Amino acid sequence: MSADPPTPTPVPSSQQGRAYAPDQIEQLFRDALGVLMADGTPYRDVSVARLIGETGMARSTFYGYFGDKAALLHALSASTLTRLYSPQRDWLRRGRDVTRADVGEGMRRLLDLFLEDEAVLRAVGEASVYEPTIREAYVRSVDDYARALERFVRKGQKEGWVRAEVRPADTADALAWMTERAVGRVRPGTPARRLDAIAASLADVVCSTLLVAP
CATH class of the missing domain: 1.10.357.10 (Tetracycline Repressor, domain 2)
Known part of the structure; x- marks a missing residue:
């Protein structure tokens, strides 16, 4: 039986919709990737939606900086x-x-x-x-x-x-x-x-x- 996927870490509402510097955005997604892959989950199974959910930032913020998950990995x-x-x-x-x-x-x-x-x-x-x-x-x-x-x-x-x-x-x-x-x-x-x-x-x-x- 496969293990349940990691539960996204709750993010304070004060962090949602806030403005981020580019290096802050990269660090948030770097940390999110670490959390979501910690149980051995392959990178291909980590969706953009799960990454965004883990960081707590707006979907529009993600796509404002990265066209897709490949672009995110290039940046990181x-x-x-x-x-x-x-x-x-x-x-x-x-x-x-x-x-x-x-x-x-x-x-x-x-x-x-x-x-x-x-x-x-x-x-x-x-x-x-x-x-x-x-x-x-x-x-x-x-x-x-x-x-x-x-x-x-x-x-x-x-x-x-x-x-x-x-x-x-x-x-x-x-x-x-x-x-x-x-x-x-x-x-x-x-x-x-x-x-x-x-x-x-x-x-x-x-x-x-x-x-x-x-």
């Missing part, structure tokens, strides 16, 4: 994908001074960011099967990380702190998509020590693959 995913891999760029900028601890910290922050927007990213993963533009945006976000990693490798090879036998583009792609797969398997409620272990393991693979032993 844009900021999410932009910041998702930002922690990796912190340790990549360290260059020859990077340590395994730096990489581990970046991976741990990546896991935290993923979990903060897990519902949006799960929706993106699902919609990317049938929405080419969603898929392209998602692939581009991982590829951007891979290209930054490739630049790190090439610089390190020139300066002698990245192993000379590493193939820059292929290795960067492999490491970026390995990270994407590992992070994408994490779910809300994962214990902190398990997240620490995943981050440390990812850092071990990256550092062992790339860096010349001190």
Whole structure:
């Protein structure tokens, strides 16, 4: 027997019909998506009507900003994908001074960011099967990380702190998509020590693959 759908959270009447800033609207729908998908409900089964009901805003407000549910997901995913891999760029900028601890910290922050927007990213993963533009945006976000990693490798090879036998583009792609797969398997409620272990393991693979032993 299937579980009953989540009951929309009551919204104070003072919030209905009010004016919202664009970032407030996005956050309301981000939160609503998290509530409605928390029980494992697929994104395809979350209707616009349920999203609007969860936020408590007027239907006209939704359609004033988004033409449909796909447009909403585009808007939510844009900021999410932009910041998702930002922690990796912190340790990549360290260059020859990077340590395994730096990489581990970046991976741990990546896991935290993923979990903060897990519902949006799960929706993106699902919609990317049938929405080419969603898929392209998602692939581009991982590829951007891979290209930054490739630049790190090439610089390190020139300066002698990245192993000379590493193939820059292929290795960067492999490491970026390995990270994407590992992070994408994490779910809300994962214990902190398990997240620490995943981050440390990812850092071990990256550092062992790339860096010349001190």
